[in-house]
Amino acid sequence: MSAQHESGSLETQIDQWREYLRRRQAIHSVDVAELEDHLREQVSALVASGLATDEAFLVAVKRMGELDSLSREFAREHSDRLWKQLVMVNDAGDTRAPARSDAIMAVCLAVVAAVVIKLAMTFIDLDQDGGRFARNLSLFILPILTGYFVWKRKLASSTVRWIAAAFIVAAFFANIYPFKPEGYTEILSVLHLPIALWLAVGIAYAGGRWNQVGGRMDFIRFSGELFIYYVLIALGGGVLTGFMALIFQAIGMDVEPFFESWLLPCGAAGAVLIASWLVEAKQSVIENMAPVLTRLFTPLFAALLITFLVTLLVTGRGIDVEREALIAFDLLLAVVLALMLYSVSARDPLQPPGAFDVLQVVLVVSALLANAFALWAIAARITEFGFTPNRVAALGENILLLVNLAWSAVLYTRFLRGRGAFQDLERWQTNYLPVFAGWAAIVVIIFPPLFGYI
Amino acid sequence: MDINKDLIAASSTPIVLAILAEEDSYGYAILKRVRELSGGRMDWTDGMLYPVLHRLERLGLIEAKWQVADTGRRRKYYSITAAGRSQLIEERRQWQAVDETLRGIWQALRLPASAVQQLQGA
Secondary structure, three states: OHHHHHHHHHHHHHHHHHHHHHOOOOOOHHHHHHHHHHHHHHHHHHHHOOOOHHHHHHHHHHHHOOHHHHHHHHHHHOHHHHHHOOOOOOOOOOOHHHHHHHHHHHHHHHHHHHHHHHHHHHHOOHHHHHHHHHHHHHHHHHHHHHHHHHHHHOOOHHHHHHHHHHHHHHHHHHHHOOOOOOOHHHHHHHHHHHHHHHHHHHHHHHOOOOOOHHHHHHHHHHHHHHHHHHHHHHHHHHHHHHHHHHHHHHOOOOOHHHHHHHHHHHHHHHHHHHHHHHHHHOOOOOOOHHHHHHHHHHHHHHHHHHHHHHHHHHHOOOOOOOOOHHHHHHHHHHHHHHHHHHHHHHOOOOOOOOHHHHHHHHHHHHHHHHHHHHHHHHHHHHHHHOOOHHHHHHHHHHHHHHHHHHHHHHHHHHHHOOOOOHHHHHHHHHHHHHHHHHHHHHHHHOHHHHOOOO | OOOOHHHHHHHHHHHHHHHHHHOOEEHHHHHHHHHHHHOOOOOOOHHHHHHHHHHHHHOOOEEEEEEEOOOOOEEEEEEEOHHHHHHHHHHHHHHHHHHHHHHHHHHHOHHHHHHHHHHHHO
8 A cells, every 4th residue: 555655656756857857958758758767767776775765766866967967968969959049058047138138239230231231322323333232232231140140159259350351352352353244253243252151151150169060050050041031021021011002102102212222222131130130039939940841842842853854754855955054953953952951950860761861862863863964965065155154153053062962862872771870961061061152252253354254 | 986077978988889889788777887897986977878878879879779678668778880889999999098008107106106005004
């Protein structure tokens, strides 16, 4: 009777202990199960050596270690789980106060970004010198965003100096060249400078964790979520503007000039800062949108590509390389890479391979095959077309993406067959980030003089 | 005797790998084996073993499997992988080098050590 009573109270105590552990975000329920098994084993060993059940429970819990330091150890090992709350940065203390100061800082910097854009529009004549404005666009916004992370992560001044140097070099090369107005190299520079500078933002974002796979992976997550937030804000802004136009029209006023010269540029600039802040602050509200979209679109893209390949083989049609076919295939590879990156970033590295992983490999391999057809068609006729800057840039990007995806496919297959760890794939993807930035920098710095600023 | 935290942390990888190289095991039994082997001198906090196991699993050095134990409860068993075995050989090489270095210097210091003992005896 008393033994029954004792075991009943032990169950209650273990229940309470389990509930308490579950509240720690770093310790998942599967880990709790493992720890519980340990606790029960320990309790029964202590009971066997003569302790009463409740004494044994207390000793066993104490041996397990202090829960705070235990969950800190778990957090260190499973930092991806904590991405949502980022307690790694504010290790101790109240997290509410920093959240408010983050918000104030983000709003202030958004206003600064809006003012900077407005000043630039005032001082650069958009009709005469629109190219200059476009080339410098990323230099108006990204340093402010970087500044936000420098402030938030309390970056070391040596890192800040390197990042500042990168922005100064970028400003130099964006403005020094005598571009032919709206020539190919100018457009390439406009498109590639933000890609190169995004690496500087990443280094600031990672805040000293850039040399770790986890830090770079967090940056990849951040980039995807930022994109989604930005699109959502833009859609909301569109609705707002629509209503504004409608109701002012009712009183006979045209808001278009105000919209074009104030609302659109200032809103678009400020939204970058607000979206970045939201990604971090509201992470658990929209929980990991990028992976959800990835789950949705990976099967659809795989189906599309397989249908395309089958059609290509059955009808025997060649790929039409007359127009900018290569750019279309570059974009395709980039989308496939993004689908892969975001499913990798959200995947629990410890999970065994599943059907979705196979699908992922199918997607990557079919994208590689489709791209091989395109490259083959272009290689056969490249001498005929000549090397324009656009084609060389597109070809370079194609090769970079091809190498990345081909090796990813190899690593993924190894993982599926149990010959490698998932970690290898993560490391490969995160190590590759600087390569994209490097190529973008080459396009910005070397292409204009190489092709005579056309 | 308290062994300092850094030493415990540094030696945890080879110890866990070596125990799993003996046979597949689970958390509680691994800890018991550590106490046995060290004669109770290396006392790990129980909970701290699990983050170590998860790290080794993530690195692909060990594998985990849930099985039903004799007690009827589900239990997570760990086993060493091929990569784990080669890591163990590498760890062993390094620890032997450290051990030999220390042995060499203890040898050279033998005299003062006995002097210390004499002082303690007096």
